[in-house]
Amino acid sequence: MTVRQRTARFYAVTVFSRADLVASGMTSRDIVRAVEGGRLRRLRRDRYAIEPVSAEVAEAVRIGGRLSCVSLLVEIGVFVHLRGVLHVHVRPGSSRVRPPRSKHTLLHWNTWSGDPEPLHAASLGDALMQAVRCQHPRAAVATLDSILHHGLMTGEEVARVFERLPVRFRILLTLVDSSAESGPETFMRLILRTLGIAYETQVAIDGVGRVDFLVEGWRIIECDSREFHEGWEKQVDDRRRDLAAATKGYITIRPLASDILRRDSALREAVDAVVQSLGPHFRNAARSQLLKK
Template sequence: MENQHPPAFPLDTVMSYAELRAAGATRAGIREALATGALRRARRDVYVGGGVHETVVAAQRVGGRLDCISAVAAAGVFVLDRSSLYVQVEPTHSRLRSPTSRRRSLTAASDVVVHWRHSERGAAHSIPLTEALAVAVRCQGRRASIAMLDNALYQCLIDEADLGDLFAGLPSKYAALRPLLDGRAEAGSESIARLLLKNLGCSVQVQVQIDGVGRVDLLIDGWIVVECDSRAHHAGWEAQERDRLRDLLLAERGYVVIRPTASMIFSDPKLLRRAVHGLRSSAAVHR
């Protein structure tokens, strides 16, 4: 009698039906795994583990591997814009499908960016993070790329050696980005705010410890504190009370505090620049 319990399905590869059977899965076990969500069929004869990121399934449905910005985001690294699906497809492949239905062909309206290039990844369903980061640098703006690499460094997903390899594989024009990286930034919004304010000509310090208060995200010109708030860490009344107490303690010590949300920094970056410019101008007038 066939074993009804298939082996655990790998989360980093794709498998065909024949490969599932060769690995010890029974026909009944595969049917059960599909029914329970432990296994997913992305397209004809292409199966992935049920625990993979949804964009992995979408990329396989298209006919390639998760790539570039989408692979970076799936790895938990900050990316500024997730609106498109990035897929690496072998140059010899054809019959690309919609990311939402394997029964429909891929159209220009699908918000899919296809990178036609060869990969040595074999059965892997996604491009490795270091390769995905390098490709993503080419596909987005300067600030977004720096914020992405900052976050990968902050999470210790890459190190200086990885950065060396990454920039060595990029055109020389991207070398100017490397001195601007700072792995101390705890969020993408901090990285982008730092770059905006440095462009304003400010002195910007990152993750500064202030006696009696704690660490602040950014310290501008030694007296303006910029705290880049996100809903995840500043929601709820208790969190707001802690923030307001910190603001009062900072004011007591002579600091001015502004708290742009991450959404404000991303959607209207000039607003933060105007706010800091206004404070600096006012201080100059009253000296």
């Protein structure tokens, strides 16, 4: 499924109050039979879920809240850098809030925006607001890129989310680029920005195809990740593209996603070293070609 399809499926109403079930025509006996038969699962007092229900959603509802922040974004396929903790949004004033079963659970008591939301999940706007605050800046930008790239929110809707955040976060909006197709691409773009190197994103090159980055007109950077580049056939295609690019005078480098996401300082130094060592040669070659014309 696409991310938009996953989002629509996730936000479908799958958790009900007893009043919801009765309003649908079920009797008390019907509810008991549905639970005993495995069609419904009782998560807590007055909360029933259609099976199957994920462990994350079940725990969030059992606590007395809704799945939110990066935990929700992971469920729908939005890029999140680190995801080790369960994030649950509990509305201020909620009663009978149960303690989490795991210490790796973070309760968000942020004020509710008032956006419509089902019983099992915070609204996308609320989840995004919490995710921006919970992640380090580069990861937050990658999440924002992903939200926009997949068309889950418009730029105006994202801007409204930032109106509810402290002013210090608004600089992140200036770094967002919806053309990024993956988290590693966002991280790579931010590395290039810190180096002050001229680059273009998603550039189409005749005989090669579309590349992630074209840096200073001569170097191609492709941000490979296992999710999209696994399998020998894809590797063969990538190598043929690199050869085609080389015949046109481009040098291609393919940093690993794990290095982009976890070893960015070392990668930044390596990228800068390539520019410093090879850049003068390519710039001189370009000038020579201009003089011949």
